[in-house]
Amino acid sequence: MATTIAGQDRLRAVTLLSPAYLWLTVAVFLPLSAMAFFSFLSDVPFGGRDWHVTLDNYRAFFETTTYATLLWKSLKLGLIVTAVSVIVGFPCAWVLAKVVKGRSREALFLLVILPFWSNSLVRIFSWAIVLRGNGVLDRAVNAVLPWDVKLNLMFSPTAIVIGLVHSYLPYVILTSYLALQAIDDSLIEAARSLGAKRRTILWRLILPLSAPGIIAGAVLIFVPVVGSFMEPRLLGGRLGTYYGTVIEDQFVAVFNWPLGAALSFILLAVVLAILAAASPILKRART
Amino acid sequence: MAMVRVEHLVKTYGAARALDDVTLEFPDGGFFGLLGPSGSGKTTLLRAIAGFVLPETGRVFIDDEPVENVPVEKRGIGMVFQNYALFPNMTVAENVAFGLAVRKVTEAEKKRRVAEALELVQLAAFGARKPHQLSGGQRQRVAMARAIVTQPRVLLLDEPLSALDKALRVDMQIELKRIQREIGITTIFVTHDQEEALTLSDRIGILKDGRLIRHGPPREVYDDPQDSFTATFLGDARIFSGTVEAGGLRLADGTLVPGVRTPTVAVRPENLHLSVAEPDLPCRLQARLGQKIFGGALGTCLLDWRGEVIKVLGRDADFRDLPESGPVWVGWRPEHSIQMSG
Incomplete structure (x- = not known):
C-alpha cells in the first residue's frame, strides 16, 4: 500500500513540476547552452561566416587588464548599490512591518512597489531630468539655499547608484518585510523587559532574525546590478562604461557575440563563486 | 523584592x-x-x-x-x-x-x-x-x-x-x-x-x-x-432570587431560605445534598432529578427546578442510591447560603 501511495505522490509531483521545468528548459537552459556554445567560437555561426572552435574569447579576458578592471568596477558598483539599498530599505521594511497598520500600510506598500510598475527607460530618463545640471534637483536645492550651489549629478557614478537603487530597492524592502513580520512582537517586548536598549535589540535580535530576508534581498539586487548596462549607460554617460555595458556592446554594436558570451559566462562564474563563498554565512543566518 | x-x-x-x-x-x-x-x-x-x-x-x-x-x-x-x-x-x-x-x-x-x-x-x-x-x-x-x-x-x-x-x-x-x-x-x-x-x-x-x-x-x-x-466566575454557584421576608428569603416556588437578608443567595454545587426523603436541613427545596453524570470518584447530578438547572456535585457513592429520575429534595446547611450584595 505504502509504495502505491508513494508512487501516486511522485506522479502528482511530476505533474505539478513539469510545466515549470519545461519552461525552464525552453527559456533558460536552451538559450544558455547556445550562448555557452557561442563563447567557444571564433565568430557567429550564421550569415555565412567562417568559424571554428577556440578558447580565444576566454583568453581575451585575461590578455588585457581592461575587462578585469571593468568587472571589478561592476562588482564595486554592485556592493555599493546593495549596501545603499539595504541601508535605505531595511528601516522602511521595519516601518511597514512593525509601525504602520491597516490602510496606511497598504498605501505605503503601493509606493514601494511603484518602481516595478513603471517602464525602466521612463524611470531612468526621469532621473536624468531630475539630476542634470539646472535640472529639477538643482533648482530645488538652489531655491531653498541662499547661496549658489552647482549640483551637477548627471553623468556621475552617483547618478548611476541613485538610478539603480531606485530600480532595485523594492526587492530588499519586500524580503526584509517578510522576515521582519515573522518576528513575534513579544520577542521585542521580552528583550525590553530584560533591560535591553533599542540598539541591543536591533543587533542581537532583529538583525540576526531578519538576516535571511536581508541576504535574500541583497542577492536579488547584487546579481543583476553587477551585470546592469542601461542605468550606467544612460545616467553615467562617458563614465558609464561598466562590465555590463561592454557585454552589451559586443552583442549590439560590435556584433562579436562569442566574446560577449564568454564575458557573460565569466561574470556568471564570478557571481556564483561569490555566492558560494557567502553561503556558509547564509546557512548560519538561517538557523 | x-x-x-x-x-x-x-x-x-x-x-x-x-x-x-x-x-x-x-x-x-x-x-x-x-x-x-x-x-x-x-x-x-x-x-x-x-x-x-x-x-x-x-x-x-x-x-x-x-x-x-x-x-x-x-x-x-x-x-x-x-x-x-x-x-x-x-x-x-x-x-x-x-x-x-x-x-x-x-x-x-x-x-x-x-x-x-x-x-x-x-x-x-x-x-x-x-x-x-x-x-x-x-x-x-x-x-x-x-x-x-x-x-x-x-x-x-x-x-x-x-x-x-x-x-x-x-x-x-x-x-x-x-x-x-x-x-x-x-x-x-x-x-x-x-x-x-x-x-x-x-x-x-x-x-x-x-x-x-x-x-x-x-x-x-x-x-x-x-x-x-x-x-459564578470563581468556582460554580447556583444563584436563587426571591423576596426578603422577616424569616429569610422567599423563593418563587414558595420555599423559604431562612436567615438570608439579601434578595439573592448563592449556593456552591458541592454544598448541596440530594435525598429522596425530605432532609433534616433548614434550607431545602424540591426539584426533579434530570440526569446523573458519572465522572469517576466525583459525580454530577443535574436537577430541574422550575425549568432551571441546578447542578449538584458530590462523591459518586452518594448518588448511587438515587433513582435515575424523579422528584428529589435538595438541601444545604444555612452557613452555605452565600448572601449576595450585588
Missing part, C-alpha cells in the same frame, strides 16, 4: 475601557493572581505594571517609587510571556544570559548566575540547546529562568501555563509555586483559569469590564464572593 501598587488606573481603547479606575496593592513577596474573563482588562493591568501599556491617568508604584514615566527596560521587572517569547536565534544559556549581558555583568559572574538559574528550573543540562529543541514545559521553565536571573523587583507572568496540556500544567503549577517560594519574589500573574488562580496565588483579584470587582485571599473570596459575578 518589592511591593507594587497601582492607583486609579484608566486605559481606554476607543470606546472600550480596558482599565476603569483600578486601585490595587500587590504585597511584597506575594503571589498575586489576576483573574477575569477575556476582555476584562487583566492583561492590560499586567502590561501597565510592566510598562508596555501607558495608562491615561493613574499611578504605578514599585517599591513606593512612581514608575509611570520609567520605560520598560528600566523598571527592573521580569516577565514571562504567554508564548514564552524565547529568542530563537540563541541557545537556552544565551537566552538566560541575555538580561545579564545587557547589564554588563562579568563573564564569570554571568556563567555562574545562568547555571544557578538553570539549576533552579531543573534544566542544568539543557544550556546548549536551541529553544525549538525543547518541549513546551521546558520552554516555559527557560522563560522563567530568563525572567528571574536578573533578580528583578517584580515577576510578571502573562497566562504562563495556558499553552501547556492539562497534566503538564498541574506539574508546572507546583514548579512555579516552588520557584516563587524559593526566591521569594513579588509575583503577579494573569490567568483566566480559576483553578490555577486558586492553586497558585496567596491573593487574587477579580476583574470584569476593566473594573476590579473583588480581591483578597483565595479562600476568603471563594467562601464569601459577595456578588453573583464572583460567585
Whole structure:
C-alpha cells in the first residue's frame, strides 16, 4: 500500500513540476547552452561566416587588464548599490512591518512597489531630468539655499547608484518585510523587559532574525546590478562604461557575440563563486 | 523584592475601557493572581505594571517609587510571556544570559548566575540547546529562568501555563509555586483559569469590564464572593432570587431560605445534598432529578427546578442510591447560603 501511495505522490509531483521545468528548459537552459556554445567560437555561426572552435574569447579576458578592471568596477558598483539599498530599505521594511497598520500600510506598500510598475527607460530618463545640471534637483536645492550651489549629478557614478537603487530597492524592502513580520512582537517586548536598549535589540535580535530576508534581498539586487548596462549607460554617460555595458556592446554594436558570451559566462562564474563563498554565512543566518 | 501598587488606573481603547479606575496593592513577596474573563482588562493591568501599556491617568508604584514615566527596560521587572517569547536565534544559556549581558555583568559572574538559574528550573543540562529543541514545559521553565536571573523587583507572568496540556500544567503549577517560594519574589500573574488562580496565588483579584470587582485571599473570596459575578466566575454557584421576608428569603416556588437578608443567595454545587426523603436541613427545596453524570470518584447530578438547572456535585457513592429520575429534595446547611450584595 505504502509504495502505491508513494508512487501516486511522485506522479502528482511530476505533474505539478513539469510545466515549470519545461519552461525552464525552453527559456533558460536552451538559450544558455547556445550562448555557452557561442563563447567557444571564433565568430557567429550564421550569415555565412567562417568559424571554428577556440578558447580565444576566454583568453581575451585575461590578455588585457581592461575587462578585469571593468568587472571589478561592476562588482564595486554592485556592493555599493546593495549596501545603499539595504541601508535605505531595511528601516522602511521595519516601518511597514512593525509601525504602520491597516490602510496606511497598504498605501505605503503601493509606493514601494511603484518602481516595478513603471517602464525602466521612463524611470531612468526621469532621473536624468531630475539630476542634470539646472535640472529639477538643482533648482530645488538652489531655491531653498541662499547661496549658489552647482549640483551637477548627471553623468556621475552617483547618478548611476541613485538610478539603480531606485530600480532595485523594492526587492530588499519586500524580503526584509517578510522576515521582519515573522518576528513575534513579544520577542521585542521580552528583550525590553530584560533591560535591553533599542540598539541591543536591533543587533542581537532583529538583525540576526531578519538576516535571511536581508541576504535574500541583497542577492536579488547584487546579481543583476553587477551585470546592469542601461542605468550606467544612460545616467553615467562617458563614465558609464561598466562590465555590463561592454557585454552589451559586443552583442549590439560590435556584433562579436562569442566574446560577449564568454564575458557573460565569466561574470556568471564570478557571481556564483561569490555566492558560494557567502553561503556558509547564509546557512548560519538561517538557523 | 518589592511591593507594587497601582492607583486609579484608566486605559481606554476607543470606546472600550480596558482599565476603569483600578486601585490595587500587590504585597511584597506575594503571589498575586489576576483573574477575569477575556476582555476584562487583566492583561492590560499586567502590561501597565510592566510598562508596555501607558495608562491615561493613574499611578504605578514599585517599591513606593512612581514608575509611570520609567520605560520598560528600566523598571527592573521580569516577565514571562504567554508564548514564552524565547529568542530563537540563541541557545537556552544565551537566552538566560541575555538580561545579564545587557547589564554588563562579568563573564564569570554571568556563567555562574545562568547555571544557578538553570539549576533552579531543573534544566542544568539543557544550556546548549536551541529553544525549538525543547518541549513546551521546558520552554516555559527557560522563560522563567530568563525572567528571574536578573533578580528583578517584580515577576510578571502573562497566562504562563495556558499553552501547556492539562497534566503538564498541574506539574508546572507546583514548579512555579516552588520557584516563587524559593526566591521569594513579588509575583503577579494573569490567568483566566480559576483553578490555577486558586492553586497558585496567596491573593487574587477579580476583574470584569476593566473594573476590579473583588480581591483578597483565595479562600476568603471563594467562601464569601459577595456578588453573583464572583460567585459564578470563581468556582460554580447556583444563584436563587426571591423576596426578603422577616424569616429569610422567599423563593418563587414558595420555599423559604431562612436567615438570608439579601434578595439573592448563592449556593456552591458541592454544598448541596440530594435525598429522596425530605432532609433534616433548614434550607431545602424540591426539584426533579434530570440526569446523573458519572465522572469517576466525583459525580454530577443535574436537577430541574422550575425549568432551571441546578447542578449538584458530590462523591459518586452518594448518588448511587438515587433513582435515575424523579422528584428529589435538595438541601444545604444555612452557613452555605452565600448572601449576595450585588
